[in-house]
Amino acid sequence: MNRRKFLTILGSAGVASALGTAKVAKAAGGTHTWPYYENSYGVLHDTTRCIGCRRCEEGCNKVNNLPGPDKPFDDLSVLDKPRRMTPNAWTVVNKYELDGKPVFRKLQCFHCNDPACASACFAKCFQKQPDGSVTYDGSQCVGCRYCMVACPFYVPSFEYDDAWDPLVQKCTFCEPRLREGKLPGCVEACPMDALTFGRRSDLIKVARARIKANPDKYADYIYGEWDAGGTAWMVLVPAVPAEHSLAETGHEFRALGLDTHLGNRPMGELTAGALGAVPMIVAFWPVLFGGAYAISKRREAMHKAETETIIRDAREDMANVMDAAVRKIAETQGPGVADTARQAMADALRTREETCANRGHHGEDK
Ligand code: SF4
Numbered sequence: 001m002n003r004r005k006f007l008t009i010l011g012s013a014g015v016a017s018a019l020g021t022a023k024v025a026k027a028a029g030g031t032h033t034w035p036y037y038e039n040s041y042g043v044l045h046d047t048t049r050c051i052g053c054r055r056c057e058e059g060c061n062k063v064n065n066l067p068g069p070d071k072p073f074d075d076l077s078v079l080d081k082p083r084r085m086t087p088n089a090w091t092v093v094n095k096y097e098l099d100g101k102p103v104f105r106k107l108q109c110f111h112c113n114d115p116a117c118a119s120a121c122f123a124k125c126f127q128k129q130p131d132g133s134v135t136y137d138g139s140q141c142v143g144c145r146y147c148m149v150a151c152p153f154y155v156p157s158f159e160y161d162d163a164w165d166p167l168v169q170k171c172t173f174c175e176p177r178l179r180e181g182k183l184p185g186c187v188e189a190c191p192m193d194a195l196t197f198g199r200r201s202d203l204i205k206v207a208r209a210r211i212k213a214n215p216d217k218y219a220d221y222i223y224g225e226w227d228a229g230g231t232a233w234m235v236l237v238p239a240v241p242a243e244h245s246l247a248e249t250g251h252e253f254r255a256l257g258l259d260t261h262l263g264n265r266p267m268g269e270l271t272a273g274a275l276g277a278v279p280m281i282v283a284f285w286p287v288l289f290g291g292a293y294a295i296s297k298r299r300e301a302m303h304k305a306e307t308e309t310i311i312r313d314a315r316e317d318m319a320n321v322m323d324a325a326v327r328k329i330a331e332t333q334g335p336g337v338a339d340t341a342r343q344a345m346a347d348a349l350r351t352r353e354e355t356c357a358n359r360g361h362h363g364e365d366k
């Protein structure tokens with residue numbers, strides 16, 4: 001089952017049973033969580049120009065001060081196996097085979113027009129910015145990793161190795177550089193002009209012009225113009241001669257690891273539907289979040305001998321709040337949804353408490 005299907009089922013089950021017809025009508029009408037910013041930027045990745053040199057990876061690493069790579073950037077043996085983004089590698093280039101020839105594609109956040117990661121995040125860590133970037137602010141992140149589940153492109157990665165304060169990491173579209181009028185580091189580093197930065201609307205025209213001028217060279221489709229509701233980063237892929245072509249439409253894209261089954265509706269709609277199954281979590285979130293914060297603050301302030309009692313009392317208070325929330329969800333939305341809500345709240349609180357405790361060990365603000 002692909003991610004869209006999963007979210008659709010979860011979303012429609014939750015929406016239909018839990019939220020009633022109003023929400024269904026809203027989703028069916030094509031809701032957008034974020035406004036579409038006409039003048040926003042994007043990047044066009046022309047895979048027919050890409051030579052798999054990894055200079056974009058190196059540029060990203062440098063401008064973002066990321067830790068050194070496992071293998072040097074001039075070691076192209078890493079292309080032998082497909083790779084995914086990691087907390088320390090916000091972009092990677094992979095080698096694919098199309099019609100018997102190698103084709104290279106750069107992977108990073110697509111900076112969706114209507115980002116599912118943002119719709120999934122209770123703590124509102126993700127923002128679609130008017131410049132087109134989707135940014136992440138980890139100061140309120142509880143580590144629930146719903147953004148990772150929601151992203152149709154499997155982009156956000158989690159700092160599992162950071163025992164103290166793990167955060168989500170992903171490409172930022174070099175948003176701080178965009179504010180200074182600079183190009184993204186990867187775009188600046190590419191020696192082949194395989195990455196074109198510009199207004200998204202202009203890039204679509206550029207892409208169409210390239211396809212029109214070279215119909216034998218390019219597949220006649222701009223990946224990301226509409227996929228998953230449209231993305232700021234878009235991809236052109238090589239055409240396969242008709243006589244070599246497989247019967248299935250879109251196989252040039254799938255051969256390059258691009259999902260052609262995401263549909264044109266924003267993924268955020270589905271995520272919102274899926275999370276709509278537990279709307280009470282959202283309603284109770286400030287209370288729960290504040291409660292966890294209060295526990296950590298009280299822990300800090302009180303004498304050690306009193307601490308255990310105080311924490312126990314605070315936990316009981318929290319448990320009562322959670323029980324009340326779950327009872328209400330069970331009454332209004334059924335026991336299945338209530339179980340999901342209870343589990344999600346417990347996970348989020350545990351992560352939050354662990355994070356607060358770890359920050360405390362480091363003497364940081366809790
Ligand atoms: S590609 Fe994934 S992480 Fe990036 S904006 Fe879209 S949903 Fe968010």
Ligand code: SF4
Nearest residue numbers: 060171173174184186
């Ligand atoms: S836009 Fe910036 S953060 Fe994103 S892949 Fe390029 S260099 Fe890295």
Ligand code: SF4
Nearest residue numbers: 050051053054056190
């Ligand atoms: S720097 Fe340009 S040519 Fe080299 S791998 Fe990256 S996108 Fe491709």
